[in-house]
Amino acid sequence: MRVLDQLQKEDHKIVSSAEMGRWTGFSSEQIRKDLAYFGAFGTRGVGYDVKSLQRRIRSILGLEGSVPVILVGGGSLGSALARYNRLHQPHLEIICILDNDEDVVGTTIAGIKVRHVREMQEVVRESQARLAVVAVPGDVAQKTVDALVKHGIRSILNFAPVHLQTPSDVVVKTVDLTSQLQSLAYYAQRLGERTPGQQV
Amino acid sequence: MRVLDQLQKEDHKIVSSAEMGRWTGFSSEQIRKDLAYFGAFGTRGVGYDVKSLQRRIRSILGLEGSVPVILVGGGSLGSALARYNRLHQPHLEIICILDNDEDVVGTTIAGIKVRHVREMQEVVRESQARLAVVAVPGDVAQKTVDALVKHGIRSILNFAPVHLQTPSDVVVKTVDLTSQLQSLAYYAQRLGERTPGQQV
DNA sequence: AATTGTGAAGATCTTCACAGCC
DNA sequence: GGCTGTGAAGATCTTCACAATT
Numbered sequence: 243m244r245v246l247d248q249l250q251k252e253d254h255k256i257v258s259s260a261e262m263g264r265w266t267g268f269s270s271e272q273i274r275k276d277l278a279y280f281g282a283f284g285t286r287g288v289g290y291d292v293k294s295l296q297r298r299i300r301s302i303l304g305l306e307g308s309v310p311v312i313l314v315g316g317g318s319l320g321s322a323l324a325r326y327n328r329l330h331q332p333h334l335e336i337i338c339i340l341d342n343d344e345d346v347v348g349t350t351i352a353g354i355k356v357r358h359v360r361e362m363q364e365v366v367r368e369s370q371a372r373l374a375v376v377a378v379p380g381d382v383a384q385k386t387v388d389a390l391v392k393h394g395i396r397s398i399l400n401f402a403p404v405h406l407q408t409p410s411d412v413v414v415k416t417v418d419l420t421s422q423l424q425s426l427a428y429y430a431q432r433l434g435e436r437t438p439g440q441q442v
Numbered sequence: 443m444r445v446l447d448q449l450q451k452e453d454h455k456i457v458s459s460a461e462m463g464r465w466t467g468f469s470s471e472q473i474r475k476d477l478a479y480f481g482a483f484g485t486r487g488v489g490y491d492v493k494s495l496q497r498r499i500r501s502i503l504g505l506e507g508s509v510p511v512i513l514v515g516g517g518s519l520g521s522a523l524a525r526y527n528r529l530h531q532p533h534l535e536i537i538c539i540l541d542n543d544e545d546v547v548g549t550t551i552a553g554i555k556v557r558h559v560r561e562m563q564e565v566v567r568e569s570q571a572r573l574a575v576v577a578v579p580g581d582v583a584q585k586t587v588d589a590l591v592k593h594g595i596r597s598i599l600n601f602a603p604v605h606l607q608t609p610s611d612v613v614v615k616t617v618d619l620t621s622q623l624q625s626l627a628y629y630a631q632r633l634g635e636r637t638p639g640q641q642v
Numbered sequence: 643a644a645t646t647g648t649g650a651a652g653a654t655c656t657t658c659a660c661a662g663c664c
Numbered sequence: 665g666g667c668t669g670t671g672a673a674g675a676t677c678t679t680c681a682c683a684a685t686t
Binding site for chain 3 (some may be wrong): 259260270271274275277278282283284285286288289290309414
């Protein structure tokens with residue numbers, strides 16, 4: 243999606259699986275297999291039409307129209323995410339920030355209203371959001387996620403450093419920044435050793 | 443590591459692979475296989491000694507003493523990362539922030555000095571850092587990484603939304619927040635379907 | 643001539659199941 | 665009795681290689 247958006251901006255009409263491979267680090271076969279899984283999108287001997295592929299992937303991802311996202315946690319990480327302007331792209335919209343700190347509730351971060359966590363149910367209902375970003379401390383993350391799931395959230399991007407339990411129809415993706423850095427420390431110490439794949 | 447630190451804080455002496463599995467979402471076999479790869483750390487019939495396992499993993503990861511980390515990019519994401527206190531844990535230390543904005547250079551973010559990117563070589567040499575975090579705009583990320591590698595950085599945590607080219611002995615881990623959310627949108631739209639694994 | 647879409651082969655990762663040890 | 669460490673089996677993922685198509 244990212245590569246297609248870029249190519250479209252640069253007015254490229256056609257792109258091959260090999261080119262997409264170069265821009266993403268995947269092999270061309272992998273690109274073709276993954277796209278073919280959802281249908282035949284390309285033209286043999288030619289490649290893929292940038293605009294039409296972009297439209298079809300967007301539709302597969304469910305990124306048509308405006309997709310509402312709820313952000314829970316208005317601390318330093320939460321507000322950075324709210325300000326992170328790449329998240330303010332046409333199809334994803336952080337519609338509300340929920341926090342439990344009365345001093346923050348009522349204010350605005352990056353133009354987004356901060357409301358109290360206790361209004362979660364209302365906010366989910368009003369917005370029909372199915373997607374949430376969790377940026378709360380680890381010790382309240384499970385509780386937060388349980389509440390989100392109860393009110394209808396189906397997918398969660400979690401920045402709290404804990405493994406979350408959810409029903410099998412709710413998808414959680416945890417991004418633990420400290421763990422990421424710690425695992426990179428392993429490679430940083432092993433100087434001189436050369437291994438084939440480097441993008442971890 | 444995260445789980446072991448927690449268990450140690452709670453004064454647990456012994457932990458089994460099954461318990462670690464519950465805390466991380468991995469199967470107990472997976473935990474045992476992964477640990478066994480580095481040696482026999484447990485005691486049959488008993489489990490793993492929390493403190494000694496913690497020490498051994500810390501040593502394997504190269505997290506003994508203080509590991510210096512350079513952060514490039516003092517924008518909203520960069521400074522949020524600097525302020526993110528879980529990264530200020532005993533063994534990882536962000537020793538410097540590099541930026542190209544003269545207005546930010548010379549200031550301090552979360553107690554960390556901001557210096558100009560042109561001082562990169564000096565900063566790497568002084569600190570002997572091998573680890574860097576890249577939080578710069580996508581269009582300058584490759585250039586930034588090339589410079590970091592040239593000056594001796596071996597592992598990079600990249601938040602720029604681009605695939606980076608590096609020599610095979612340099613490890614890059616890219617965290618593209620927008621892509622993460624976009625892929626979660628896919629699962630959010632598929633209501634009602636139940637699939638076995640949910641932690642993506 | 644070029645590039646997709648895809649079976650088949652190959653490689654890798656995960657789970658099973660149990661011997662070995664405390 | 666309980667839990668680790670690990671070969672073997674099973675499952676999944678990736679690459680190869682080429683027919684199909686423009």
